[in-house]
Amino acid sequence: MTEVPSPQLRISDQERESALSALGEHMTAGRIDIDEFGERSAKITAAKTRGEVSELFADLPGPHPVFGPGEPAAAPSVAPVPPAAPMPPVPQPAADGSVAQPQQWSPAQRTLSALIPVAFIVAIVLIATGTAGWPVIFAPIGLTMVGRALWGRDFERQHDQRHRDRHELHRERRDAMRELRDEHRRNRRLGR
Incomplete structure (x- = not known):
């Protein structure tokens, strides 16, 4: 024992x-x-x-x-406890008190996001084979612009906010660790 x-x-x-x-x-x-x-x-x-x-x-x-x-x-x-599986991110309350839920794509968004790359490939093939003229490239470009006009701004705002939140949290943690490190170094110099 x-x-x-x-x-x-x-x-x-x-x-x-x-x-x-x-x-x-x-x-x-x-x-x-x-x-x-x-x-x-x-x-x-x-x-x-x-x-x-x-x-x-x-x-x-x-x-x-x-x-x-x-x-x-x-x-x-x-026995030591094994680390827990990572938890999914918890939605944080917004400034107005509401909780932002992760946004799911609608069927229309999923369909459009699948059509855009296919439309570009078809347009390139049609132009390369000479079946259609170069203006056909405007079809996938137009689909992209429609999708962005309908849904792009909301996703950009959410992405930017998440990025700012992560950056702020990282900055706070870094500053806290620096303060802790400096305090520990001061205490070691003082002989505590």
């Missing part, structure tokens, strides 16, 4: 880094938000014992920080 590491043991810089890394994975998975990540990471940085760090992961599934020679402090006899 292996001995359970005491929660009163002081943690090392490597164990603290393990805890910060595990916390970052929970934020990436969406289990905690950026504010909670900042609060918990500050507590990890200030923690002195394994018990203090383990308390911060009590309400989270794996991954947990690794202490000592590969033993988690909270429950060494329990």
Whole structure:
């Protein structure tokens, strides 16, 4: 029987880094938000014992920080929990409070999106064989313009908004990680 590491043991810089890394994975998975990540990471940085760090992961599934020679402090006899399958993206509320649902293509949109490449191929073949003159190329171009006029703007707006949201989230996470890194470096210089 292996001995359970005491929660009163002081943690090392490597164990603290393990805890910060595990916390970052929970934020990436969406289990905690950026504010909670900042609060918990500050507590990890200030923690002195394994018990203090383990308390911060009590309400989270794996991954947990690794202490000592590969033993988690909270429950060494329990097998680690395999990572959960990625969850589908959750629709986020819009500014007006409504929840944007992923838009499905209508049968007309699917039909038009299938016809456009076929129309281009047919037009090119007709022009190449000399069966029809070059103005036939305007048929697929016209189909494309009709489709864009009917449905293109909405999809572009949604795509642009999703892109801006992803970019903003990435920027927030990057800034939080930089702040955490800088705080950790300051604490190491001060000898904490």
